[in-house]
Amino acid sequence: MQTKFIFITGGVMSGLGKGVVSSSIAKLLQLSNQKVSCVKIDPYLNYDAGTMNPVAHGEVFVTDDGGECDMDIGNYERFLNQNIPKSHNITTAQIYSNVIEAERRGEYLGACVQIIPHITDEIKNRIRKIAEDEKLDILVVECGGTVGDIESLPFLEALRQIRTEDGPENVIFVHVTLAPSLDVVGEQKTKPTQHSVQELRRIGIQPDLLTVRCTSPLLEKTKKKISMFTNVSVKDVFSCHDVDSIFKVPQILYDQDLVNIIFKKFGMVGLVNASANWDKWNSIVNSIKKYEKTVNIAMVGKYVTLTDSYVSVNHALKHAGASIGKNVSIEWIDSETLDGNMEKLGNFDGILVPGGFGTRGSEGIIKTANFAREKNIPYLGICFGFQLAAVAFGRNVCGLNGANSTEVDPKTTNPVIDLLPEQKAVANMGGSLRLGANDINVKENSLAYKVYNSKFISKRHRHRFEFNKKYIDMFIEKGMVFSGESDNGKRMEILEIPSHKFFFGVQFHPEFSSRPGFPEEAFKAFLEAASSNSK
Ligand code: GLN
Numbered sequence: 001m002q003t004k005f006i007f008i009t010g011g012v013m014s015g016l017g018k019g020v021v022s023s024s025i026a027k028l029l030q031l032s033n034q035k036v037s038c039v040k041i042d043p044y045l046n047y048d049a050g051t052m053n054p055v056a057h058g059e060v061f062v063t064d065d066g067g068e069c070d071m072d073i074g075n076y077e078r079f080l081n082q083n084i085p086k087s088h089n090i091t092t093a094q095i096y097s098n099v100i101e102a103e104r105r106g107e108y109l110g111a112c113v114q115i116i117p118h119i120t121d122e123i124k125n126r127i128r129k130i131a132e133d134e135k136l137d138i139l140v141v142e143c144g145g146t147v148g149d150i151e152s153l154p155f156l157e158a159l160r161q162i163r164t165e166d167g168p169e170n171v172i173f174v175h176v177t178l179a180p181s182l183d184v185v186g187e188q189k190t191k192p193t194q195h196s197v198q199e200l201r202r203i204g205i206q207p208d209l210l211t212v213r214c215t216s217p218l219l220e221k222t223k224k225k226i227s228m229f230t231n232v233s234v235k236d237v238f239s240c241h242d243v244d245s246i247f248k249v250p251q252i253l254y255d256q257d258l259v260n261i262i263f264k265k266f267g268m269v270g271l272v273n274a275s276a277n278w279d280k281w282n283s284i285v286n287s288i289k290k291y292e293k294t295v296n297i298a299m300v301g302k303y304v305t306l307t308d309s310y311v312s313v314n315h316a317l318k319h320a321g322a323s324i325g326k327n328v329s330i331e332w333i334d335s336e337t338l339d340g341n342m343e344k345l346g347n348f349d350g351i352l353v354p355g356g357f358g359t360r361g362s363e364g365i366i367k368t369a370n371f372a373r374e375k376n377i378p379y380l381g382i383c384f385g386f387q388l389a390a391v392a393f394g395r396n397v398c399g400l401n402g403a404n405s406t407e408v409d410p411k412t413t414n415p416v417i418d419l420l421p422e423q424k425a426v427a428n429m430g431g432s433l434r435l436g437a438n439d440i441n442v443k444e445n446s447l448a449y450k451v452y453n454s455k456f457i458s459k460r461h462r463h464r465f466e467f468n469k470k471y472i473d474m475f476i477e478k479g480m481v482f483s484g485e486s487d488n489g490k491r492m493e494i495l496e497i498p499s500h501k502f503f504f505g506v507q508f509h510p511e512f513s514s515r516p517g518f519p520e521e522a523f524k525a526f527l528e529a530a531s532s533n534s535k
Contacts, residue, residue, distance in 0.1 A: 003131035004170050004266050007159045008142040009205070011177040011196025016213045018176045019072035021240060022142040023079035024249040025174065025258070030080055031250070031277055032259050034137040038076040039088045039130060040069070041123075042144045043151035047093040048086075051430045058308035062460045062512050066436025072142065074312050074512070079247070081515050087130060092151060095122050115154050123158035138266075147175075147199045160204045168208075169267045175200060175207035176240070179214045179222060188214055188222040190229065197230040207232060208265060211240040211253070236261060247285045247516060284517035287322040294327040295531045298348040300368045301385075302356040304332040313354050313382070316514035320523035326531055335364030342371040350378040350502075350530030353385030355462070355509060362408045366392045373397075378502035378529040380522060383463055386505035387417040390467055390475070390495060397478045398471070407465050418468040420491075426464075433464050438486050440493045440508070446483035447496045447504060451525040457484075459493075459508035466507060467492035502529030 006025060010018045019040070026036045046052060049060045050068030061074040067086020076084050099122050103113050111118075131139045143159065145152040163171040177193040193212060200207060210232050212218050218239030227234040238256050243249065263269050297317065303309035314330060321328035331348070338345075345351060351372045353365055369389040372379035373396075381389040387405050394403035394416040402409070405417030426432045437458045442448045444455065469492070472482065484494030484506070497503040506522060514520035 001137070002166070002170060003128075003136045004138045004172075004268075005127070005131070005162060005166070006138060006140045006172045006174060006262070007163075008140065008174045008176060009147055009156065009159075009200060009207070010143070010145065011147050011175055011200065012192040013178065014146055016176050016178055017240075017246075018142055018144075019075045020246045020249055021174070021176050021211050022072070022140050023075045024246075024253055025262075026076065026138075026140045027079045027250045027281070028254055028259050029138050029140075029262070031281060032263075033277070035135065036080070036138045036140065037082070037084065037088065037130070037134060037136055038072075038080070039090065039127065039139060039141045040072045040076075040144060041141065041152075041155050042070050042089065042091045043149065043155055044144075045092050045151075047091060047097070047430055048089065050433075054303045054309040055306045058306065059311045060462070061312065062435060062462045062509060064437040064460060068431065068433075068435065068462070070144070071308065071311055072144075074315075075246075077512075078315060078515050079250075081518065087126070090123070090126055092154075095119060095126070095154075098122055116157060119154050120158040120161060123155055124162055127158075127162065147196055147203075153203070156200075156203055156205060163205075168265070172209065172262065172265055173200075173205055173207045174209045174211060176211050176213065179212045179218060179226070181215055186216075188219060190222060190225045193226050194229040197232075201231075209236045209238065209258075209261070211238045214239060214241050217241045245285065245288050247288060250281070251285070280517070288318060288516065289322075291321075291325050291327045293325075293531070294329050295321065295527055296329050296331070296347070296349045297527075297530060298333055298345055298351045299330050299354065300333045300335050300338065300345070300351060300365060301354045302335055302358075302361045302365075304334045307332070310354050310511075312509075312511040312514070313352070315516075316511040316520050316523045317352075317527070319514050319516050319519035320527045322516070323519045323524055324527055324531065326527065328527065335361035335368065338364035338368065340367075342367055345371055345377070346375060348377065348530075349533050350380070350526060352526070353379075353381045353388065354511075355382055356384035357407070359408045362388060362405075366395070369393075370396050373497065373500060373503055376501050378526060378533055379500075379504065380502075380526040381505035382511065383461075383507060383509060386495060386507050387463075387465060387467070389503075389505045390480075391416050393475065393478070393480055393497075394471065397480075398474050400471070400474075405465055414471075415468055416471050417465050420464060420466050423464050434461050436460060438508070440484045440486045442494070443481070443483040446481060446494075447498065447502070447525075448483035448494045451504070451521045453521075459506070459510060460512045461508050463507065467495075501533060502526060 058071040069089040179188040223237040317328045365388045369392040394400040400414040403414035403416045404412035493507045495505040510520040510522045
């Protein structure tokens with residue numbers, strides 16, 4: 001059976017929530033018994049998101065197979081509750097470097113290598129390969145950026161060609177636009193949508209469906225006007241209005257008959273069992289609501305000016321909160337501004353230190369970890385938060401003067417955290433960290449074992465530094481337990497302090513495997529501890 005494609009393009013401006021629309025459409029089709037997946041095209045020139053600043057671009061999402069991806073991949077995983085491989089995040093650099101390498105090998109047999117057909121063929125091949133390899137019924141492909149961007153042109157051209165080659169019964173274009181309400185009367189403006197569709201048609205793409213972002217539901221008369229100017233029938237113009245949870249978007253689209261309309265366009269009506277199975281999903285969506293009680297968490301980190309920098313951590317806390325029936329209020333605290341002023345952290349039920357890189361703000365994190373330990377406040381340290389908790393323990397409990405991570409202070413006399421040995425020869429920054437899922441052995445009779453209820457777990461990683469085993473005996477003697485290790489005991493993965501209410505550090509990133517309805521265990525245990533600590 002041939003895979004059907006749904007191509008999602010974006011108009012008017014960025015940040016409209018194309019990722020959520022793509023995930024929601026895929027979710028609806030999954031609920032309607034289709035084997036689906038999502039692909040994200042990022043037209044920027046970076047090879048992957050790994051080298052990008054999270055404050056400018058949002059979190060780097062790590063896949064099981066070690067991809068450093070755009071954060072939309074995280075959305076897809078959370079909506080679909082399935083792992084997405086790194087091949088599903090396509091960038092300009094990946095396409096061009098493949099074509100250039102093939103040219104150097106002489107594979108183009110003397111031809112002049114051009115954007116059309118060589119670059120567009122490479123794009124099409126990648127998309128088709130994913131569809132074939134994974135035997136998908138439907139593949140949703142989201143093209144990043146906004147129509148009119150120079151970078152996205154070759155990608156849109158490739159998508160246009162797929163439509164011509166496979167036919168309209170196999171390919172649908174969905175365009176995400178905006179209908180802003182400007183004045184006090186709140187009239188929904190259609191001009192930006194008109195222009196953006198014109199731009200799309202100029203490059204040969206007539207959208208089949210429009211999902212229009214708006215603050216309140218799109219009025220019938222607005223739909224009619226948009227329809228008239230865009231050549232999209234009224235029933236194919238969808239209101240995508242604001243809701244309190246992104247997980248409600250599939251329902252909104254379903255209520256406007258989206259599944260039926262897609263199935264009709266694909267000629268699937270009568271051929272597939274279209275009765276969506278909503279029960280499980282609805283109970284998950286309904287669990288994400290306002291509860292009576294709230295757990296107050298301080299999130300102390302480096303990239304706090306953009307909430308998207310730690311989007312998976314935020315989600316993971318929400319999933320865990322829903323599972324214990326509590327709201328989670330997260331206060332972001334810039335570790336750089338904390339220095340010396342720890343007292344305000346005492347007002348929180350729990351302290352979380354997420355991942356991070358570099359020297360700036362690290363002293364504040366070390367002091368935070370020490371404060372949490374001394375004041376018996378539940379602490380969850382993730383990656384950098386694990387490493388700097390070890391540094392704090394080294395300095396304050398083991399008496400190791402100037403203890404540090406060599407990432408922060410390369411000349412430290414006590415390198416409690418040091419470069420992974422295999423990293424010493426690595427020169428390139430991109431794609432060279434210890435990445436992706438690795439098996440971890442969990443020690444029985446430990447907090448970690450209580451948390452995970454298993455002797456073996458597999459978790460995603462993204463780091464270059466690790467606990468220096470030279471110091472392990474000293475740490476154990478002073479009351480720290482290393483309750484998770486990997487690579488036959490070579491690497492420390494989990495630390496805990498049994499005499500503490502909840503002091504838990506993990507070298508891996510638990511946030512990437514948390515899903516709505518299936519919270520990651522460390523987050524759940526942390527929130528349980530924090531809520532029993534509630535002030
Ligand atoms: N900077 C640290 C390292 O490279 C931690 C990385 C992280 O928190 N993701 O090991």
